[in-house]
Each structure stands twice: as structure tokens, then as C-alpha cells.
Amino acid sequence: MSRRIVIVGNGDIPDGVAGTIDAADMVIRFNGCRSAGRGGRKTDVVAVCNTGRPAMEMLAGGRWKASETVRQTGEIWCVRASEVFAALRAPLAESHPDLDDFCDDHTDGFRTFAEMTGRRLKVVPAAVHHAVVASLRAFDPAPYVVPSSGLIVIAHVLDNVAGAGDHVSLAGFGHEGWMWHPFAAERRWVDARIAAGRLDRLDPPSACWRS
Incomplete structure (x- = not known):
């Protein structure tokens, strides 16, 4: 059986797609899941930025842990592989000293939470990560630190999660935000895969599945 997978970013969500998202077999959201509501409610996976301040904010206190989206999710994906960010620490200390906690790894905190809550x-x-960096070169990115979590998850789903016949859609991806992500190149990367038929964007009035 083919599956319907929707990856929902935290950008603007168009009207009319919530029902389509909630009808999917797998819905993936990010971090604090700001997409929930206008972008439907169903959440099967929460992909988290498991380094630096975003990770600390999610793990501190109980707001994120007790949120509706986290309560219903069965899986937490840590987007940043520890070895990648450990290798970045020394060069970033010279090139971007203001990012002093950027590579701090909090994967163990998410692992403990997952174990304690049966996720x-x-x-x-x-x-x-390495494959994304290599493939982004074709789209002439401006100087950047790392690809966005959204792009890493899209690549992971296309290459390692979606099977033959699965249909992958995006919503809430404006390809803008933190200055040290290569968003212009990321948009072109995504558009190339849409053109190749590997995924699409949910956008009314055509917010429906391909046959």
C-alpha cells in the first residue's frame, strides 16, 4: 500500500489544506510545531533541532513536552547528527564566534524524554547531511553555515523513508528565515525535485493527491 506523507514546515500555511494534511498516513512537523492549527492537527513525527538554544528551550520545563502535537506523536527525529556538528565546532569558533553554543549536542535529552514517554x-x-551539502552545490548557494532542518528532513524522507509509490507533499515551506541557512539554493533544490515528480507542494485549489 502506498502512503501519503506530508512534511509541514513552520512557514505560512495556505487556506484549505488542513483536512488534506490530517488525512495523510504520516505527518511530520518541526520543533514547536507552529504549523498545527491552520495546518491541521495530526502529528506522527516531530523533527527537532537537537543542538544549541532551540534544543535547550524545548527540553527546559514542560511546555514543549506537554504540547498537543508532542503528546500525540509516536516518533521524535533528531535532525542534526552529533558527529557533523562536533566537526563544525572548531571552524565555527573562528568564522562565527557568536555561534558559541550552536554545536552543543542535546540528543541525550531528547532520548531520555522519548524513553520515559514510550516514544x-x-x-x-x-x-x-553530507549528501545535501554536496547536492546544494549545483544551485550556487551563498556562504552559509548549515542547511535548514527542513531541507535535511525532506532529503531524509525522499531517500530513506518514502517507498515506491509513496506520495510526499510539502506545506508551510517559505524557504526563508535564519540568515545562515542557504534558503535561495534550498528553494531551487526543492523545485528541482518537484519538477522531477518526487514531491509536490500542497497549495489550493489543487490541494489533493495525485492518482
């Missing part, structure tokens, strides 16, 4: 925890393989 599965997965770490996106370092090979995905």
Missing part, C-alpha cells in the same frame, strides 16, 4: 527516537544519519 521512538531516531537520529537522521550524517550521510543525509
Whole structure:
């Protein structure tokens, strides 16, 4: 049986797609899941930025842990492989000294939370990060630090999660945000895979599945 997989970013969600998202077999959201509501409610996977301040904020206190989206999810994906970010620490200390806690790894905190609450925890393989970096070169990115978590998850789903016949859609991806992600190149990377038929964007009035 083919599956319907929707990856929902934290950008603007168009009207009319919530029902389509909630009808999917797998819905993946990010971090604090700001997409929930306008972008439907179903959440099967929460992909988290498991390094630096975003990770600390999610793990501190109980707001993120007790949120509706986290309560219903069965899996937590740590997007940043520890070995990749350990290798980045020294060069970033010279090139971007203001990012002093950027590579701090909090994977163990998410693992403990997952174990205590009966959820599965997965770490996106370092090979995905390296492959994305290599493939982005074709789109002439401006100087950047790392690809966005969204792009890493899209690549991981296309290469390691979606099977033959599965249909992968995106919503809530404006390809803009933190200045040290290569968003212009990422948009072109995504558009190339849409053109190749590997995924699509949910966008009314055509917010429906391909046959």
C-alpha cells in the first residue's frame, strides 16, 4: 500500500489544506510545531533541532513536552547528527564566534524524554547531511553555515523513508528565515525535485493527491 506523507514546515500555511494534511498516513512537523492549527492537527513525527538554544528551550520545563502535537506523536527525529556538528565546532569558533553554543549536542535529552514517554527516537544519519551539502552545490548557494532542518528532513524522507509509490507533499515551506541557512539554493533544490515528480507542494485549489 502506498502512503501519503506530508512534511509541514513552520512557514505560512495556505487556506484549505488542513483536512488534506490530517488525512495523510504520516505527518511530520518541526520543533514547536507552529504549523498545527491552520495546518491541521495530526502529528506522527516531530523533527527537532537537537543542538544549541532551540534544543535547550524545548527540553527546559514542560511546555514543549506537554504540547498537543508532542503528546500525540509516536516518533521524535533528531535532525542534526552529533558527529557533523562536533566537526563544525572548531571552524565555527573562528568564522562565527557568536555561534558559541550552536554545536552543543542535546540528543541525550531528547532520548531520555522519548524513553520515559514510550516514544521512538531516531537520529537522521550524517550521510543525509553530507549528501545535501554536496547536492546544494549545483544551485550556487551563498556562504552559509548549515542547511535548514527542513531541507535535511525532506532529503531524509525522499531517500530513506518514502517507498515506491509513496506520495510526499510539502506545506508551510517559505524557504526563508535564519540568515545562515542557504534558503535561495534550498528553494531551487526543492523545485528541482518537484519538477522531477518526487514531491509536490500542497497549495489550493489543487490541494489533493495525485492518482
